[in-house]
Amino acid sequence: MRRSLPSFLALLTLAASLAGQAKPGHVYGISFFQAQPGKGDAYNKAIAEISIPVLDEMVKRKAIVSYVALNQVAGAGEYSHVYIVEFTDWAALGAFPARQNEAAEAVLHKSWSEAVAAFTELRRFIRNESYRPAGQQP
Numbered sequence: 001m002r003r004s005l006p007s008f009l010a011l012l013t014l015a016a017s018l019a020g021q022a023k024p025g026h027v028y029g030i031s032f033f034q035a036q037p038g039k040g041d042a043y044n045k046a047i048a049e050i051s052i053p054v055l056d057e058m059v060k061r062k063a064i065v066s067y068v069a070l071n072q073v074a075g076a077g078e079y080s081h082v083y084i085v086e087f088t089d090w091a092a093l094g095a096f097p098a099r100q101n102e103a104a105e106a107v108l109h110k111s112w113s114e115a116v117a118a119f120t121e122l123r124r125f126i127r128n129e130s131y132r133p134a135g136q137q138p
Contacts, residue, residue: 026065026133027087029096032079032126040080043122044071047081050108050115054100055085057107063099064092079126093130 035043047069058064065086072080087093097112104112 025089027090027093028131028133029083029085029087029093030129030131031083031085032128033081033083033123034078034126035080035123036121039122040071043081043119046116046119046122047071051083053107054103054112054115057103058099061099061103063095063103081123 051069055064055067055069059066065088067083067085070082070084072082085096087096092099101112104110104115108115
């Protein structure tokens, strides 16, 4: 537990600032990944070339409200990369995979699964979590 405390505090600080900007009904999807040993730089390059352009296209298409991709620079924990994606509602969260694929086809001219096929060599999936701003009624 002690090793992940700095990571938890950093996420808590980020969550507090995002919650202050949150609009009623918005939902947040958070995904955690761990770069494979010695593959952090290659994974960051792949994120810049594949993930970010697709997420930017999704914002442009209004499939998502916003996103932030984080790379851990201090602390020790079970993950090295975190993605926080803001959705207008639960339906938009549910539509994410299909809309992500559409954006990948538009930007990269291939499906999302084809685009990230090499990611399995670069990182390990940890988990996905979904949140809504605290204090909001369902």
